[in-house]
Amino acid sequence: MDQLTEYQLTFSLDEFLSLYWQKKPTIIKQGFKNFKDPISAEELAGLTMEEEIDSRFVSNLNDDWCAEHGPFDETKFSTLNDSHWQFIVQAANHWHQGAAQLVKPFKQLPQWLFDDLMISYSVQGGGVGPHIDQYDVFIIQGSGRRHWRVGAKDIGQYKETCRSSALRQIEGFDAVIDAILEPGDILYIPPGYPHDGYALEPSMSYSVGYRSPKEQELVSNFADYILAHDMGDVHLSNPDLRARQQFGEIQQQDLTQLTEMLTSALEHPETIKDFMGCMLSQSRHQLDIVEPQQKWEAEEIQNYLQQGGPLHKVSGLRALYHQGESNIAYINGEVIKVPTTQCHILETLCNQDEFQLEDLDGETDTSTISLLCNLVNKGYWYLLD
Template identity: 70%
Template sequence: MYQLTVSLEQFLAEFWQKKPTIIKGGFAHFQDPVSPEELAGLTMEEEVDSRYVSNKNGEWTAEHGPFNEDQYAELDESNWSIIVQAANHWHQGAAQLVEPFKAMPQWLFDDLMISYSVKDGGVGPHIDQYDVFIIQGSGKRHWRVGAKDEGQYVETCRHSALRQIESFDAIIDDILEPGDILYIPPGFPHDGYALEPSMSYSVGFRSPKEQELISNFADYVLANDIGDKHLHKPELSTQNNFGQISSSDLQSLTQMLKASLDDEQCISDFMGCMLSQSRHQLNIITPEPLWQSEEIANHIQTGGIIDKVSGLRALFHEQDPSIAYINGEVIKVPSECTDVIELLCGQEQISADNWPSETSSAMVSLLCDLVNKGYWYID
């Protein structure tokens, strides 16, 4: 089990979205949860989001996976990297690296990205708009971080698949060794390259943009057939200029637009649905044959474990634990099931140790439904 050597609460108060920093020895005696060979194996899978980036002789190239053994056999010994997004969805050992950050809101967590780079491999100078903890695994990597972007950096196109910038002055210039953690808030340019074959693990946190909230809310309104009505205003009067939008009409239309935003339950359900959807594919497999409620209850009672699919988002609102939002679905339960909702949303495993001693048939039925959807699974 991985454990941070610093207080996460103190770190958030001092650094979160304020300034970049390096935590030397952030993980003591760090051991890679995945080998370069295992990572290369993941890049050969169709379902896995992977990339290959090369900067041989200053010429940048980038390709998306899946790849094959023949392609790896042709690679040089320097100037390339392979990258796997959402590696925590596909490798249980890698998923353990996320555990020390579970005290942070799950809806903010994006994914665990893993990269393997040979000497001088990297992705070039760039700026991300999310928070990231970059954990150095085996090997060493040289990192430079610049001051926050206030419009002073110029984007360059060295390859269509890479969003890079021109050079920047460094405020952090250091070498990361196994167990060191580099934290970078949104908007700070950075560039890292391997000094020797090395593994790197990026734990990313991403909040939605205002544009995404508005766009996704519009989609939610349409999908749920909300507000399917026209403005009704029987007190219409004549006006001197037919091209004029009266202040009264503008106010009526504005109130109509705001009405859905004033519906607290509508907004709660929308936020829950949107925030509980992962940006990356999940390893969801529906069981065959389907489980029966009696089998699920017996499995728990006899010491069995039920695991949540890695990366699955299960959320509930603080003010209403009777509604869960799981992978974009709204799941409403009776009041006696709220303990189970908090368990489903706050734990990665269900067993006799945390399953309520007094359960109803509704609780077991809910869990059985989730297992049959493939959201939780019995190994």
């Protein structure tokens, strides 16, 4: 494996969270010193040709906006103009080990909030136009320079316009930030702030995004969870029903009983915990999960670990546990339980991207090795050759 670059922030995340997180946008000059791109434009273009990878191409020559979804083929890139286009790859950290290193400096932020690393390559004039996102994003400038404008947050002030069916843009805004980003600079934008960026020259841009679920998603996914687990399969019972003259009226006691039925599932903390764990541990983007063609045996996993071999978590895989209950882990929507004496094993799986036997306190009992073997055979963790 090629040597991977280790990126380090030049500022304190704690201080940043206190001053800026979901409060106001800011530019951090040289957030990464001596920044080097973890991926080339050619490699990024190659990712846009893969069926399972979410990619887009956006052009705006002569203010004629066009957006297309991938995958693309080589002919797409052989007929392009010299300016006013860019291509974008979502969840690039799932598919490129070098790009995934850019996420590591932000690991102190909750994993369940992290969405993906989006990478774009733009030629002069390339961009996606003025728009508003509903998530937190750190935009890291790679090679080249990019001009960014950010406006004030004012819900309802900005009017959407449709320049292309694959783009959501707004008509314009007054800038509170107007600056040129150079390699290693970081622009942070909270949810709801309008922004627009375009390349001054061929350049790379890396967006580390954090997205919380909407109330709609929680309600919808909880309903699906209730159905999938066959909960609440009962009808309203009212043996004390009385005849009424106003038969078109929903009486207050009727409404109270129906409301109690509706909210009864929310009164079971264990149900809520399992639902939240399962939902939050599922990525919004496809993962590069490949089950081994030949299943590993537990003895092989044990020997590998005892020889000092590391196990690596698939990039982007979410592994979570609830505070105070680390004997239960939620991994890619699945529930994993261990005895309370083995909590440290699940904590290691959830809090580390790779680990060795020493990280498990030398634990090699049958149940531990069986668990690890099962996770490897699912393709969630993998061994280095």
